[in-house]
Amino acid sequence: MKATDPATDTAAHHRFGDVVASATGVRRVFGDHVVLDGVDLQIRTGEFVALLGRSGCGKSTLLRILAGLDDGAEGEVVGGTEPAVVFQDPRLFPWRRVLDNVALGLRTPDVKGRATEVLAEVGLAGRERAWPRQLSGGQRQRVALARALVREPDLLLLDEPFSALDALTRISAQALVSDLVATHRPAVLMVTHDVEEALLLADRVLVMDAGHLVHDERIDVARPRRRDHPEIVSRRAALLGLLGVDEAATPA
Structure with a gap:
């Protein structure tokens, strides 16, 4: 076909x-x-x-x-x-906290504010200071989505x-x-x-x-x-x- x-x-x-x-x-x-x-x-x-x-x-x-x-x-x-890519493996940096993973490379007037906003959007409000190892597999994938979406x-x-x-x-x-x-x-x-x-x-x-x-x-x-x-x-x-x-x- x-x-x-x-x-x-x-x-x-x-x-x-x-x-x-x-x-x-x-x-x-x-x-x-x-x-x-x-x-x-x-x-x-x-x-x-x-x-x-x-x-x-x-x-x-x-x-x-x-x-x-x-x-x-x-x-x-x-x-x-x-363009932004989300892979099967979230590919987070284990030595960076969740907020820093999302904000990495972001250039806006309020980097932390924007990253915090998107983390809330994917259901991870309050986990900004967590390390990737402290998250479940589903939560890590949500961080990867936030990292992709933060740049619109x-x-x-x-x-x-x-x-x-x-x-x-x-x-x-x-x-x-x-x-x-x-x-x-x-x-x-x-x-x-x-x-x-x-x-x-x-x-x-x-x-x-x-x-x-x-x-x-x-x-x-x-x-x-x-x-x-x-x-x-x-x-x-x-x-x-x-x-x-x-x-x-x-x-x-």
């Missing part, structure tokens, strides 16, 4: 803002291995795009290219003027940010990200292996296979979304089939 062209998607023009991030004919080769092969993609202000695909298909490579962390790609790339990025890149969390913490983190994105309205690209997660959070779901975007669908289901919503259930089954996964073999 061929990916649709977001540039001709009239719904995107009406619901979202200008194009913030784009890839045109992007190709990435490591040695003899072609990881990305002619990828075209656009993401607009306020648009949440989820990228699914098997391990090794090129998802994280595309994210790193858009983040400016990989300059070895061919083609045209626009990665936003203020126009492009937020999420590389499997919830995959290391337990089930209950993951649900809470997903709801938090949904709320934060609705408030700040960056363009968002989230790489995930979780089809249900993509359907619950995203405005568009893409599927990558062997370095190509092979599927692009818009998710027009009202928020907040329920896992048992008939449209979510139906699309989950279709996407699992596209990914070559037997739905009967997946957890309920």
